[in-house]
């Protein structure tokens with residue numbers, strides 16, 4: 001059954017998907033003419049408050065739906081859902097400074113210009129379906145409990161041309177994980193955005209809630225978003241792996257990683273951007289806690305992922321690394337833009353990543369950490385935002401006024417939860433994301 005209504009959407013500064021609906025019969029017309037949009041919407045926080053806005057009541061924009069992202073999904077109980085993502089421009093057609101998808105496109109173009117390469121990525125999402133048995137990590141029984149949901153999700157995702165690589169019953173209470181196969185970086189961000197919405201809609205249609213919130217309680221396992229990267233030539237040859245490179249990394253891959261790690265504090269303001277995000281980024285949560293590259297280490301900010309292939313060609317194609325200090329409070333477009341922006345600086349400056357760590361860094365002395373240049377991630381969003389505002393090199397990856405607008409947005413979000421206890425914040429973010 002086709003949905004009579006379709007919604008043209010943007011993933012905004014809050015990582016929320018917002019937009020406007022129209023009759024599906026008008027889809028081609030809307031794609032050709034665009035849909036009106038309001039600048040101050042950029043400052044609607046995840047709590048629906050409006051942060052300080054430079055736009056006020058002024059201005060008009062156009063949201064251009066991109067048919068490549070069209071999702072026409074069959075949901076449980078005979079329900080349907082039709083939506084697609086778009087780019088926002090000024091009335092004269094230039095990219096709008098706060099359009100997250102345009103910002104990602106801009107950083108990808110710059111990456112391509114500087115490196116001559118292309119980037120593939122994929123987002124690994126953890127989420128929870130509260131109300132289940134709460135236990136049975138990785139078990140067949142735990143999996144069976146949610147089989148109807150998992151199969152409904154698979155069906156719904158087909159409508160967005162998304163085929164998951166895996167669906168698992170993760171370790172946390174009622175926690176699941178969906179991984180998707182790698183795609184071009186823009187498509188990866190599109191798919192991450194679509195996946196979150198389709199997962200929520202599938203759960204809702206079954207009378208359930210799904211939450212991707214980074215943390216639902218101080219003693220509870222977090223929901224991470226791990227972003228995998230690989231580098232390719234424009235004619236499709238893999239260039240992430242180099243058998244003789246340190247830790248198997250090619251020169252551009254090592255530089256890309258070094259760029260992210262050097263700008264990590266600032267980057268985290270866009271990848272882990274909620275008032276509770278930093279509480280997940282501490283040792284022994286299997287998330288990320290230090291500015292390190294790790295091999296075989298699920299607490300590294302960037303982890304070199306294992307490959308199962310034996311022959312060198314297949315190994316080179318599988319080789320990838322993942323960024324672990326991200327969560328679903330971030331718009332996938334902004335998270336990726338920050339990472340690509342920082343990685344591109346690394347390539348431009350010919351940086352080289354330090355050797356991958358292989359131990360529990362939380363056990364090292366302060367002096368050892370200092371000697372090796374290892375630092376903890378920012379302990380609050382406020383600290384990350386300060387690092388972002390101060391990182392002049394990284395800021396060049398963004399439209400000129402964007403950083404100030406983004407910081408004002410996030411300060412507005414923080415103000416909303418300023419008087420809340422941690423537990424109240426967990427509860428509030430759980431319903432938000």
Ligand code: GLU
Pocket residue numbers: 126221222223224225280285286287288298324
């Ligand atoms: N739940 C962990 C996180 O918050 C990730 C666990 C894993 O898949 O390694 O990132």
Ligand code: MG
Pocket residue numbers: 126170177
């Ligand atoms: Mg996981």
